[in-house]
Amino acid sequence: MQWLLDPFRAEFMQRAFIAAIIIGVVAPVVGTWVVLRRMANLGDAMSHGTLAGVGLAYAAGVNVLFGAMGAGLLIAALLLVFSSNRRLGQETVITVLGTAFFALGVVVISRLDTGVELTHFLFGRVLTVQWSDIWLNLALGGVAVLVVLLLFGELRLATFDHVQAEQVGVRVELVQAVLVLLLAVVVVISLRAVGTIMAVTMLVTPAATARLLAHNLRQMTVLGVVFGVSEGVVGLILAYHLSSAPGATIGLVAAGVFAVVFALTLPRRMPHHHRPLD
Amino acid sequence: MTDSVPILEVASLGVRYGATEVLHDVSFSVDRGELIGVIGPNGAGKSTLFKAICGLVNHTGVVEVNGVHCHDRTDRMDLAYIPQRNDSDLNFPITVGELVLAGRRRFRHWWGRPTAADRAIASEALEKVLLPGVESRGLGELSGGQLQRAYLARALAQQASVVLLDESLSGVDQPTTAELFDVFAALAAEGTTLLVATHDLALARRRFGRCLAINGTLRADGTPSEVLSPDVLDSTFGSAGHRAVAP
Numbered sequence: 001m002q003w004l005l006d007p008f009r010a011e012f013m014q015r016a017f018i019a020a021i022i023i024g025v026v027a028p029v030v031g032t033w034v035v036l037r038r039m040a041n042l043g044d045a046m047s048h049g050t051l052a053g054v055g056l057a058y059a060a061g062v063n064v065l066f067g068a069m070g071a072g073l074l075i076a077a078l079l080l081v082f083s084s085n086r087r088l089g090q091e092t093v094i095t096v097l098g099t100a101f102f103a104l105g106v107v108v109i110s111r112l113d114t115g116v117e118l119t120h121f122l123f124g125r126v127l128t129v130q131w132s133d134i135w136l137n138l139a140l141g142g143v144a145v146l147v148v149l150l151l152f153g154e155l156r157l158a159t160f161d162h163v164q165a166e167q168v169g170v171r172v173e174l175v176q177a178v179l180v181l182l183l184a185v186v187v188v189i190s191l192r193a194v195g196t197i198m199a200v201t202m203l204v205t206p207a208a209t210a211r212l213l214a215h216n217l218r219q220m221t222v223l224g225v226v227f228g229v230s231e232g233v234v235g236l237i238l239a240y241h242l243s244s245a246p247g248a249t250i251g252l253v254a255a256g257v258f259a260v261v262f263a264l265t266l267p268r269r270m271p272h273h274h275r276p277l278d
Numbered sequence: 279m280t281d282s283v284p285i286l287e288v289a290s291l292g293v294r295y296g297a298t299e300v301l302h303d304v305s306f307s308v309d310r311g312e313l314i315g316v317i318g319p320n321g322a323g324k325s326t327l328f329k330a331i332c333g334l335v336n337h338t339g340v341v342e343v344n345g346v347h348c349h350d351r352t353d354r355m356d357l358a359y360i361p362q363r364n365d366s367d368l369n370f371p372i373t374v375g376e377l378v379l380a381g382r383r384r385f386r387h388w389w390g391r392p393t394a395a396d397r398a399i400a401s402e403a404l405e406k407v408l409l410p411g412v413e414s415r416g417l418g419e420l421s422g423g424q425l426q427r428a429y430l431a432r433a434l435a436q437q438a439s440v441v442l443l444d445e446s447l448s449g450v451d452q453p454t455t456a457e458l459f460d461v462f463a464a465l466a467a468e469g470t471t472l473l474v475a476t477h478d479l480a481l482a483r484r485r486f487g488r489c490l491a492i493n494g495t496l497r498a499d500g501t502p503s504e505v506l507s508p509d510v511l512d513s514t515f516g517s518a519g520h521r522a523v524a525p
Binding site: 036150151153154156157159160161163164165166167168169170171211214215216217219220 | 329332334351352354355357358359361366367370371372373376377380381383384388389391416432436
């Protein structure tokens, strides 16, 4: 028990746990839709691409979270513009934008003369999270969860069958744009705690694990949150005792849980569970 | 609105995908309660015709539903489109009940939730397609024929006057096809208009009251015996059409 409680004693660790819990709730709520819409590569590009905003904000002496949010919004807007070109698949546009913004971020940060290291942003520094970060994350995360809850029905229709959804009045493109913005929000609130690289892990892995178990969307969302929060907390406890990088440890715990659940649910996906014949 | 107004009027409809003209100058009108077969070879433009009628692709010409000139998709919610069966992810975590309730979305705002009345209408739609009590089942638990009936129930829950079924019978076995046609006939008798795209010319001859032959444009419009004549089959399918249709 002492082993479990020790990490909670210091205030900086308490802040770290709160930050991990916020991400553990918000990332799977949004990530459920990222997984179902097979948009994980967009999450990856967004998490890398926000580094450009982070670098520029750091250079300008502005809170890096605002820089990340600005970059996220710009990527979302450019994605909408470039995706209208039918010669290029959306995957291509996403990769071009993500790598371009990532490269800009690396160049800007490498030229900064402040001792700041690229790895701080890539993998996060959860132990340096401040109360101001937590309040901002709570506000942004709260709005993101509220938007998903309000749009739950529209997201379900637009994701399952976008043609029929349009037919009955769903604004499918608007729903997609909102989801991209929510993705940017998740990356921003994950930035300080787990970094840009691990942001996509928290976005995708708990939701993907939940997908293996859930029979409906509500179950998937709730299970995703349960996995996200518990993986964040367990990852931090392990990182404290192992003196390992917290963001990466959380990512490894999430991947480990996914592997276990995947193995346990393997029999369910065997051929005898396939569609009944007419 | 009187009964003399066609439920669906299509005039000079044309569709281009880039430089390729897929459909041109398609005109026909449809009355309430008709059961119509839309025949044509692969790539003839049957799916494109349905999508254009529903406002899902850009088109020239005019589509009127129940006498109302359609300008955008919201004018066309009285049409239900059931795409080819492999278009949707059948592993998606959605129950049959939720699928059918999707048809009720046209009657509420985006922030609204399905009401008890919506659920009752959805259950009734499932009963009409001979699929009662399956609301809590996942889509993956349904057979191909049951799935088509669930999609049809969604169209009924939408209370659409016109239902467009795009190759929905492909791969469905004969007994199930016969069952589905019994459902179509019952719906048509109640006033729902159904347009069914199919490759099966023998089926078209037996089960439809009227056929439209499509290949780039409307090649023929009439009774099955008129549309399945050697001349029309030649112009629609080429020589292969003769072999595909039973006498």
